[in-house]
Amino acid sequence: MALLEVKDLKVRVEEREILHGLTMTVNEGEIHAIMGPNGSGKSTLSHVIAGKPGYEVTDGQILFKGEDLLEMAPEERAAKGVFLAFQYPVEIPGVTTMNFLRTALNAQRKARGESELMVPDFLKKVREVSKSLNIPQDMLKRGVNVGFSGGEKKRNEVLQMALFEPSLCILDEMDSGLDIDALRIAADGVNALHSPKRAMVVITHYQRLLNYIVPDIVHVMSKGRVVKSGGKELALELEASGYAQFEDAA
């Protein structure tokens, strides 16, 4: 079943068109990779899906589980199961990670008409997941991402993903700034979440990440469009010959 349908999406930022008619469909259980050079519009696409302000959709549509995603506030999208792991997670001084996680999880549950998670259940779950991601408990007592290394910030995003159990996970450049060990931990965390009902969209500049998170489908983005889609071998092809051929095509 189609989870995410992006149809002929055109997006402007500050009067400049960034996405020029982008189309892609992600089905339940699939892992997609979006590859493309810097500036091709990968983050823009992820932000528009998450509902970040400042982007003007001039044409096309985005359906999530058949519903018009663009009509929903960002928090509604989150509650319905859209999760974006940010390329640059922000630091929130004064809001402890633990408090943030509990508040966010309960806000999502409330929006879905579910009861609040009991504190002991919540703590147990956080402890389990953070342990598997190698996140020390004292990090959870600090402000969200405050003083975290690049790798810790990314792991914190994966931690949230594991807690909120979204049906669509978009990971924007999860590998940027991570050494190989940190990358492996984060990728293992992501793979552990893979399920027949959940889809992943892995945005990356490099093929390297795709050794750890193996995609079913690879899309090549260039200048605001998907210029080619194919199987996982497309990523290897790109690694060998670079993006230049597609830039000409775009």
Added chain:
Amino acid sequence: MNVAVAKTGNGRAVSDLFASAEGRLPGSPAVVAVRREAFETYERLGLPHRRIEEWKYTDLRALVGEVLSLAASPDVAALKRAAEAVKANAIEGARKLVLVDGVFAADLSDVKALAAEVGFKTLREALEKDAGLLKTASTDAVIALNAAMATDGVVLDIAAGTQLSAPIQIIHVATASSAAAFTRSQVAIGKGVRATIIETFVAAGAKAYQVNDAVIVTVGDDSDVAHIRLMDDAADAVNITSQFVTIGANVKFNVFNMTTGAAVSRLQGFITLAGEGSELSANGVNLLQKTEHGDTTLVVDHAVPNCVSREVFRAVIDDRAHSVFQGRIIVRPDAQKTDGKMMTRALLLSDEAEADNKPELEIFADDVSCGHGATAGALDESLLFYLKARGLPEKQAQALLIQAFVGEAIEQIADDGLREHVIGIAERWLERRQ
């Protein structure tokens, strides 16, 4: 000019205010003389206005207009309402001293438990002997008015070496609408004392009331004292509170002020570091909405060398509210090696919200380290979006960031329980915004 403004709004002479109250004002003949003199001072000056430098941003003539007449002594029904408010606002484990409409309410207070550790009198009792209780060095009109009109208060004497086993909470409850309460309290703290004093201002159903309170604190050497004032008044109230503190040597003194209500409020603190080696931490939060006007004015006077003062102030201003922070640090010629810093930040939640900030450093010594910083701005959009992308609705995302913002001042309160109490009041303010 002064004659004209010495009339109240309806043309009644201001002196009627005093004349009609005088029969109810306690004190010996010497006290009566002090009161009359104070009232004359007030009559001469009238309510402070914007051409008086210290009151530039808080023009009481424009904001308040007239001083209401004295609230009647609370009757049984009023005391019953007050009891509810006391219950709702009492800090767990604290010893309560309750003033209802400016009159000490013994039945609502924990006098017995308190008297085991601390010398206690009401102001009414103390004024039978000591006219000095109504005197301060201040030339401020509202303080002169307080001296003239104070009906009651608490007079505490904490002997040297006392380690208070529980905090003392002075709760001011307003039950009478459209009336004024004038209270004055004194806390004399000896050497080597550990004490926490909290003052809470609340309403029990009263509307459009006025409070004019003064508290005079002296702290002996080697003491460790926290003084916390929480002004959680009714939305249409006026509250003018003045605090005078004189600090001895090697003292740790922690002040925290928070305003979460009142149409017009002014918390003014005059704190003098009079003994060497002391550390003052003076912090505050204004949480303002609608058309509220909240003014926190702090004057920290380094009169001797080798003291440290730190001020952290946070204002959160919504709708068309107006926050004022005036922080003055004075370093006297002798006060070498003074280390005085203040940092104030305002968070503007609406385009019409207003923050005025007036830091002043008056430094007369040359070997000092003093500074101040100020910022004003809106909530960070990228943080708001991050929280929303994780499922928090706008107001809840704002609330989390606002709590973090004021937390920078609230976290200066050392005691866990007290800090939680203060956070609870801030949370209730946030809920009123939802």
